[in-house]
Amino acid sequence: MLSFTEENYIKAIYHLSDAGQLAVSTNDIALHLQTKAATVTDMIKKLANKDLLAYEKYYGVSLSKKGKTTALYIVRKHRLWETFLVKKLGFQWDEVHEVAEQLEHIQSNLLIEKLDAFLGHPETDPHGHPIPDKNGKVKQVKQFSLSQGKNGSKYIVSEVKDGSATFLQYLAKYDLYPGVTIQIKEILPFDGSMIVQLQNKQKITLSKATSENILIKNNE
Amino acid sequence: MLSFTEENYIKAIYHLSDAGQLAVSTNDIALHLQTKAATVTDMIKKLANKDLLAYEKYYGVSLSKKGKTTALYIVRKHRLWETFLVKKLGFQWDEVHEVAEQLEHIQSNLLIEKLDAFLGHPETDPHGHPIPDKNGKVKQVKQFSLSQGKNGSKYIVSEVKDGSATFLQYLAKYDLYPGVTIQIKEILPFDGSMIVQLQNKQKITLSKATSENILIKNNE
DNA sequence: TTATTTTTTTAGATTAATCTAAACTTTTAT
DNA sequence: ATAAAAGTTTAGATTAATCTAAAAAAATAA
Numbered sequence: 001m002l003s004f005t006e007e008n009y010i011k012a013i014y015h016l017s018d019a020g021q022l023a024v025s026t027n028d029i030a031l032h033l034q035t036k037a038a039t040v041t042d043m044i045k046k047l048a049n050k051d052l053l054a055y056e057k058y059y060g061v062s063l064s065k066k067g068k069t070t071a072l073y074i075v076r077k078h079r080l081w082e083t084f085l086v087k088k089l090g091f092q093w094d095e096v097h098e099v100a101e102q103l104e105h106i107q108s109n110l111l112i113e114k115l116d117a118f119l120g121h122p123e124t125d126p127h128g129h130p131i132p133d134k135n136g137k138v139k140q141v142k143q144f145s146l147s148q149g150k151n152g153s154k155y156i157v158s159e160v161k162d163g164s165a166t167f168l169q170y171l172a173k174y175d176l177y178p179g180v181t182i183q184i185k186e187i188l189p190f191d192g193s194m195i196v197q198l199q200n201k202q203k204i205t206l207s208k209a210t211s212e213n214i215l216i217k218n219n220e
Numbered sequence: 221m222l223s224f225t226e227e228n229y230i231k232a233i234y235h236l237s238d239a240g241q242l243a244v245s246t247n248d249i250a251l252h253l254q255t256k257a258a259t260v261t262d263m264i265k266k267l268a269n270k271d272l273l274a275y276e277k278y279y280g281v282s283l284s285k286k287g288k289t290t291a292l293y294i295v296r297k298h299r300l301w302e303t304f305l306v307k308k309l310g311f312q313w314d315e316v317h318e319v320a321e322q323l324e325h326i327q328s329n330l331l332i333e334k335l336d337a338f339l340g341h342p343e344t345d346p347h348g349h350p351i352p353d354k355n356g357k358v359k360q361v362k363q364f365s366l367s368q369g370k371n372g373s374k375y376i377v378s379e380v381k382d383g384s385a386t387f388l389q390y391l392a393k394y395d396l397y398p399g400v401t402i403q404i405k406e407i408l409p410f411d412g413s414m415i416v417q418l419q420n421k422q423k424i425t426l427s428k429a430t431s432e433n434i435l436i437k438n439n440e
Numbered sequence: 441t442t443a444t445t446t447t448t449t450t451a452g453a454t455t456a457a458t459c460t461a462a463a464c465t466t467t468t469a470t
Numbered sequence: 471a472t473a474a475a476a477g478t479t480t481a482g483a484t485t486a487a488t489c490t491a492a493a494a495a496a497a498t499a500a
Contacts (some may be wrong), residue, residue: 005458099328111309258489
């Protein structure tokens, strides 16, 4: 069984490596986990000994199959808990991250399977991130950035990338959550900002930075 | 903020001291926490420095007001989580303890207040133990052991003391949970066992050891 | 009341996770 | 191509939680 800390390293490496493909550098991990490079070196040696990742001195690490499976299970737990907090306990979607960071380390397969069933086997969490299934399978959605949407087209919001509390609160103000339909009404050429119409017909302006952080899918 | 381990010590001392009145010995704590007396001595010095308990060398410890408040909050969290696991997730009552031991250490007041509301502000957990309220107040019920019940009388089961999985499974087989009404039909003098009638009119025999572990209250 | 037993504490190590400072390797820039 | 910069590892400490073994204190028994 992995310690709390080991689990956090595995999860960090998973996220930094874009689902476990690329090699990740010591410094990136240190930055992500707010710790020192020397500490990371020690820990990745330990994780390499447990066959959770492949480590080549001075060239970073990449997760093994076992490491990826472990990471996906932690991600599954994190996203199920976030879903629970929002859907059942009435948390705002900007309030859930820190609590889910703790809950994801609870060790009980029975708990997770029962929680999953209680939530109705959700496929995505409140931010639109896919929830890996019991076997670690992730359902991929064909999605792209709102900034790449065409003027006049209708789309469904599928995911939000930046998870900062202020950004999420801003979106919440307009009920701009995964699942809602929006239409691009105008794209302003000089700064890339756009005017979109919401489900309630209200029109709002989104900066380029904002629209890049909102992922959408086609309105089939 | 207390560590996981510190919290477990405070909780252990609370339970061993019968709600924080009596002094608790080093050995009792070691036994309860499956650790060594030397380890306990170190830890209680640390907790004494944090003003969570009063420690007199060779004469054991007793919780301070701050220590009691801390203990009651941990107990509150533990019992709310057990209630959630049984009432919402469909756990059997003999399956919840280990998971609740982990969940009780999650740090989020918002989570606990929302969970409490979601559960409808329950007053007792699935074993009939009272859940301390937000301010640490515990509602005491006038209850006594079933072994002290009078032949012919009807009572309401209020709590089960022994929490071993096998004991709880045995009671579950007869739907003998806190809240159900039972009537004592016969007390056998030679071994102290008794025959009780359940809500479904079925009669079962309970050994003295069993009836001592079931608490009841009067059927007002 | 003194000796024996039990309980508790102290002393000294160990392991996991962390750090700083110094050494080493790789990358980048002239 | 070499020097400087950036990134990584090693060496040596530190803190929290734990242990064993030995010493000390308290309780019990003869």
